[in-house]
Amino acid sequence: MTESRILNSRYDVGDLIGRGGMADVYRARDIRLGRVVAIKLLRRDLARDPVFQTRFRREAQAVAGLNHPSIVAVYDTGEEEIDGAGDHEVKAPFIVMEYVKGKTLRDLLKAGELTPESSVRYTLGVLEALQYSHRQGIVHRDIKPSNVMVTADDQVKVMDFGIARALADSAATMTQTQAVVGTAQYFSPEQARGETVDARSDLYSAGCLLYELLTGRPPFTGDSPVSVAYQHVSEEAAAPSTHNTDLGPKIDQVISTALAKDREDRYQDAAAFSAALRAAQDDRPVPRDRGDATQALAVMPMSTQAMVTTDAPTRALSTGSDAPSDAGEDHDGGSSPDPAEHTTAMAVAAGSSPATGVQASVEEQHTESSLFGHDDDRNHRDEDAEHYRTSRRRAWITVFSILAVVVLAAGAWFFWNWTQQEQERNATVAVPNVANLSLTAAQNQIYGSNLIPITEEVYDPKVKAGTVVGTDPKAGSQARQQSEVHLLVSKGPEQVTLPKDLAGQSEATVRSTLDALGLEVSNDVKRENTATVELGSLISTNPQLGEKVKAGSSVELTISTGKVTVPSVMDLDEDKAREVLADKAVGLNLAVETEQNPVLKPGTITKQVPEAGQDIDQGGTVTITVVEEPGPSAPPSSSDGAGSGSADPSGGSSDSANPSGSAPTTPKAADPSKKGNGAERSHPTNPGKPSK
Incomplete structure (x- = not known):
């Protein structure tokens, strides 16, 4: 347990309020300015590693110049000397930040307090913070629900720039140990592949964040970070509306663009992402932030598209199969004569009308046939015509029969597909047994069974806090796929006993112990004089030590001043x-x-x-x-009272000092020595x- 201490002769370090991968966060008081701050201190076991010291100092440099209402402010930095190996002293850096009182998006998501409207509003706040940080040249690289706070007045605060880098240094995606930085469920495909990152990588993570806030689950889940990273690189996420039927296709379109594998296909900046999200929220057409050739063709008028795709073949067909494609136009840009008019002109030039010319040709053929003795040709032609008409009827009957078969087959297929979908939608699965598992492990099992976990906290005297007690419906029972399963997470016993051995312990130790028991410490801490308890240690509590109190209740502390x-x-x-x-x-x-x-x-x-x-x-x-x-007084010497003519210090005789002639008295303690x-x-x- 850490003792209460003063950093830089200014910051009075209080209780531990958070713990991360490389730093601990304490609540502290700025003695000089009299305000509450949060101090992020590099862990002592990592302070000796220059890699972590560099990352920690880079975080301070990254956020020191960021001044935005949606980003946690940094007030000061410093170093604390700690004992190193041998006589070597190690300096652990710390960052003094704005103390934000609220809940993270992860907490709100677990508590089921998010709606689609609030999820979009919080995501817009995150995009505002990213737009500002990107404009300042800083890429966050770790956007996720646990790194976004929501204050009591519903203000978004983005924090933890621990792995942030400047855009100019964004090529360093790996750490010195060649480990990909970030969180697997939220980092972009380029982060998974170890490639360079830029502002669009943050927008991908913001898309994953919005996806989880709207659906209650991240876009990709897996048994290990490696499997999740593989899905980010090679698989497409299911549309959010498949998990939340209240969402519309416009939200699906916005998230699909944000989660594009190729960063060139994503939103190019946070402003474009925000504009598209606001349009989807207001049920307006979602703007497209890409101006490629495909989009230009998509917005081309239909008449123009028809001209481009069908005009040349039509002209070729009108001039005959062996005519060139541009035969319908002369070199001067005018139209060539119609072929039918050209034929008619040839017939008139021969001295007959078109109909007369055709009829004469038929009659000549008939006369020629009669000359060769084929008198029954007319009968053959009648039979051929009848055969042609019969063939056409049969062809139409065949066509209608085929169409009827196709329609019936299509109807049967659609009916079969509908029944399969209904069966799949109404299919049931067994609820897995997740008792005594951690919340994360239980959620992964529920997701793996094609169910949706909903977190619900309960008191349980036998199961430690944070561990799953059971499910509702119970384990083994059948539940419809994609239905909700309530995870009952233990909050510990409903009543806890205040330990008697806290008396005489330091204030920091007492606060940490009470926090582990699920109790809150009152802000009104009393200070009393006592001779038996050393400075900064606990004298008593209210309720008293040894009493049973309800979990989550407040405890007042009385601390020794070290004085009497x-x-x-x-x-x-x-x-x-x-x-x-x-x-x-x-x-x-x-x-x-x-x-x-x-x-x-x-x-x-x-x-x-x-x-x-x-x-x-x-x-x-x-x-x-x-x-x-x-x-004891010394007896007077004989010379003290003898002789009336003895000298007096005042210059006169003793007789003049004692006119009555009696012996002078000696006052007590007259000897100044x-x-x-x-x-x-x-x-x-x-x-x-x-x-x-």
């Missing part, structure tokens, strides 16, 4: 004062100084430092001044005894 309030000993003697200060509840030392005072009774305490009511450190010393008994400054320090083990 000085009691008053002015009305006591030295022995009684020593006894009061030595009491276990006070725990202070006593120092005694003495002074002579002819007015006060010996043993009287005349002064106390510090005074009563003041706070001093635990185990401190209280100094008292005690009146001592006066020492013995009295000194009026106070003497006694031996600590024998208070009150005058020093010699």
